[in-house]
Amino acid sequence: MIRDSSRFQPFSEQPVRLVGDQGEWLGAFELDLDDELLVRLYRDLVLARLLDERLVRLQLQGKSSFVAPSAGHEAIQIAIAHAVRPGFDWLFPYYRDYGVASTLGVPLVEIFGQMMGTRADPAKARQMPSHPSSRALNMFTALSPIAAHVPPAVGAGIAMKLAGRGEVCVTSFGDGATSEGDWHAAMNFAGVQGAPVVFVCENNRYAISVELQKQSGSATIAEKAHAYGMPGYRVDGMDVLACLYLMRELVGRARDGFGPALVEATVYRYGAHSSADDDSMYRPAEEVAAWRRRDPLPRYRALLERRELWDAAAEEALRAEVNASLTEAVHAAESAGGVPFEWMFDDVYATRPWHLDEQRAEAES
Amino acid sequence: MIRDSSRFQPFSEQPVRLVGDQGEWLGAFELDLDDELLVRLYRDLVLARLLDERLVRLQLQGKSSFVAPSAGHEAIQIAIAHAVRPGFDWLFPYYRDYGVASTLGVPLVEIFGQMMGTRADPAKARQMPSHPSSRALNMFTALSPIAAHVPPAVGAGIAMKLAGRGEVCVTSFGDGATSEGDWHAAMNFAGVQGAPVVFVCENNRYAISVELQKQSGSATIAEKAHAYGMPGYRVDGMDVLACLYLMRELVGRARDGFGPALVEATVYRYGAHSSADDDSMYRPAEEVAAWRRRDPLPRYRALLERRELWDAAAEEALRAEVNASLTEAVHAAESAGGVPFEWMFDDVYATRPWHLDEQRAEAES
């Protein structure tokens, strides 16, 4: 059941790249996206970047207890969100996927509510910060245990196959996740079932401090797809157009019944692993600086400017607009207020059993 | 750290085969094993086959409660045992590996003691039948949970690498085992560490009733090695010489510090999965018959006969000799007698804690 992607070859040594350092188009085919979408992609990149900065700042201000920054990962995240049909397809993201959430349209107030643990979080502040979610958009609540969302993503994929409505599931995870047994079990089951799931590894070369060579027996993540009878692709995860074209192709392929695929998006996280980490202990500052020079935003902005779709004034206006909406959303999320103590005892089951009634009463007494 | 095997190519589509249907040598290189070893291999094949028949019979007679027959798997099992240095290298086998045990020299009385749960079992009849073991021969006690011995095998391999004495570890398992998360986690860790471990999959195309296509996303097991940065080889697991040459090569390669490898030995189990199974529910009798025609014993015997190393008289003498030693060992194992009730409470820890003293006393009262 393997249909090869028409534009891209699986298992290429070099990651697919479509936009050059100066914003030049490198594709062997024509760039055929309309201008509106091209601009929209840039807006989404900026939103994701500014959102991330805001989340980091909230943590520094003590308004949030934790953050896992996404700067450096935006291009692939935005491409994921643009490749799916929102509210129809499903996403099983991981904690760093704020670019997926913001692009998909998860309300900012919900995002900030979750980050600050207020009533604005539809999940009642049950999870620690950096666990995005959206029932309305079929985005399964992110969870902490690495790779543990991948088996459920495959289960959802199998259910989609049975339902036959053409839904697709996209699940994303880090490079470290590929070492977990759950990841393997899920990938293999998807391969056997030909489930419509696109697996996206945001390979930032580190799992906290552990670098890729200590993480993976194989040199690339993409080649692990061999083990599951599915194609594996490498893409420059900081090139939003390469990511989008590839993701659209693979989502379409899955939708048409040709089964799962694995994408390795090479990215880099600019910040520490999380607000609890100090990355200077394990990686040189020059390495970070070198990757920052490949930043997805200026590179893609240069492409837009070449096409006269963007300029400094547009940039300024956009940043002002985004910042204003972020400020407003933070404010709304904060003023929603904290969640009450006794909510702790709800939602363990559909109805609260006797022992939780007792425990709630004891705790309140 | 990949040194390619000189005689064999990894990831070949066709399994390596060195002996033809009529016992003709097919190798591109010369058969350079001495006659003694050539004969010894056949004796080991016959021992393994007759041992298996005896184990099956014991279960039918009600003297053992369970058996997982190995007929059809002998060639690769015997090759494993001949490729290692007994008592120096380590083995982490699985329940079906009686050919490994008998060839390595695990005393038959211990094997029967384990199968019948008598005092002749050095493991005190703690485990159900079909769980071979030998401390003296560094053969780790087989266990029931599929693939669970593979992570410890890798840990032992890493310890061997640190010790630097040139030990090697060989672990074997079925095709179904490759789906477990533990298997993946272990393979990957071995790949990262370059641990001296040879992984052998005895691919009999079924995990109980589940056929390979429902088991594995990839068409072959060998190609899964891509995911771990190690070479993967396919070999005709019913051709004892192909198995032996390949295993020696890979064990030597690991010993010399070139790291792990994966072997997929294509075999077939003639019997049901175990004495608790009825294979007619899921596979056609013709399929079994077809595989039986590739039986490792007559094929290899033909090679020996072509070289005038074997004849009907030798066969008859050997069978008589083996059967006599089996009968004697069964007798010795049986007359060792059952294990006492109170042994149940020992070996939970090095010394028995108070609560087990109490429980033992209560149970005896």
Add this chain to the structure above:
Amino acid sequence: MNIVQAVTRTLSSEMERDDSVVVLGEDVGKRGGVFLATQGLFDRFGPDRVIDTPLSEAAIIGAALGMSVHGLRPVAEIQFADYVFHGFDQLVSQVAKTRYRSAGQFTAPMVVRMPAGGGVKGGHHHSQNPETHFVHTAGLQVVYPSTPADTVGMLRSAVRGEDPVVFMEPKRLYRAVKEDVPDDPDRLVPFGRAAVRRRGDDVVLISYGASMAETARAADALAEQGIESTVIDLRSLMPWDARTVLEHVARVGRCVLVSESPRTLGFMSEVAAVIAEEILDALLAPPLRVAGADTPYPYAQDRSYLPGPRRILNAVQKVLDY
């Protein structure tokens, strides 16, 4: 109808009733499961709804979770309860917490069936009773019926429920216990209610699952000696029916708690703790546990490991003599 048949027929009728019910696990297809609990379902409902999975319990439980989140009602089979540990994280960290961590936005109505218990010459890894691990995990419901009728009624409740259920089956009794079960598709046995199997004023015997057989035999033996026991079959362990237990133990004042999982932190530790907390003054004797040993499950001593009638009677004698 015996207990395996109770499972098979209930699965079949639930699949008939509701298209969203699917079965998955190792060998559940053509083979009908190693205990034949899914026999015939593959032929009847086909490979889309009766799914032979690869050999991975994490894949089975994790995929079932994704299916249920997407709207199916999966019934997963773990071939032996002992193998649930390979998919343990999916069960305790993911399945159990799906409703809670999403505040009910996502839920996991699903069933994980597993044959459990010893006495089948299965050694360490075909004999265990891991209910403690599930009961201690908030978010899971745990049941362990001991009769065909309860198996039918509780499996129906499990399949139709709103939350994940660990459905433990007493494999030693699979074919040993038979009874007529009325063919009423709406007969559900609700969770959290114990069944009082026998009434007597001298001692209360409490058990569940496969050990109900030994407990009932002990009660018979006691009756022959003129000692009348109340026998409670808990059936449901999370939630469990503390009210019924406390009511009877308070009335009688003496009880013996029988379960075959390892004694330390076996389910009966909880029952004993609650009894001591709630009705201390009503106790005429200490609540005594008769349990499996705190050892791995041995092969050679397969039967002696179990809390059999002799050990139960010894304990009853102690609480009566107290």
Add this chain to the structure above:
Amino acid sequence: MNIVQAVTRTLSSEMERDDSVVVLGEDVGKRGGVFLATQGLFDRFGPDRVIDTPLSEAAIIGAALGMSVHGLRPVAEIQFADYVFHGFDQLVSQVAKTRYRSAGQFTAPMVVRMPAGGGVKGGHHHSQNPETHFVHTAGLQVVYPSTPADTVGMLRSAVRGEDPVVFMEPKRLYRAVKEDVPDDPDRLVPFGRAAVRRRGDDVVLISYGASMAETARAADALAEQGIESTVIDLRSLMPWDARTVLEHVARVGRCVLVSESPRTLGFMSEVAAVIAEEILDALLAPPLRVAGADTPYPYAQDRSYLPGPRRILNAVQKVLDY
């Protein structure tokens, strides 16, 4: 010396003493562990003995087993106790049963360290206390010290012992508790012995691990009210020191059992059950448990989830008023 330092220094001196001691886990190398418990070991002992592993708890625990079987003395780190479930089968089915199933032919002297407990704003998966799962698994030793001195002494015992040890560390107290610890490499704290931290005749408070902090604070508050308590720190949960517990509870007649793992089948269920079985007649009041809730660990109510002094005092009042 605080508790993290106690871990680091003990590992360092044990690695110095015995070449076969190796450390492995996620980020234990250059990063020194996310709590810095292995800081400096990588520089001192190199990558062969301080092994950064791939992100797989099954690989960590399973490889440690193989290493120990082959003669090393591995000390594995699970980054958070909550993630042990990803390697759970290796721990409960393999590590725990190695000695038993081989009748001592193969053994697994190894340590699995894991920071545990709540109160660190970590939500469901950085807060749990999974000791029940280990204690209920025959073959594992389980300890959960609450002081730097016990951490040193018990970690030494663990590394030098003959059987696998689950070594739980109270991460909430990592840097909060400090004391001088004599620099004596032969000072071992044996397993199975509780420490009596305070003596009083009105009530016995029993706890362990991180909850010792709240328990001690409750005892202080009681003392201010003129209520004198005996405070027992169990330290070791398998084996556990039932003798010391029974002796003091029998003497005083009233006890409160404090632990932060979920109440149902938390370790204190066992303690309560044993108290009820063994010394029923000495009890002047029911043994009351103050425990974590039977919910997944919540984020927003991180502190309220814990059994704090207020709830402990409420329970003490109840047993005194009984």
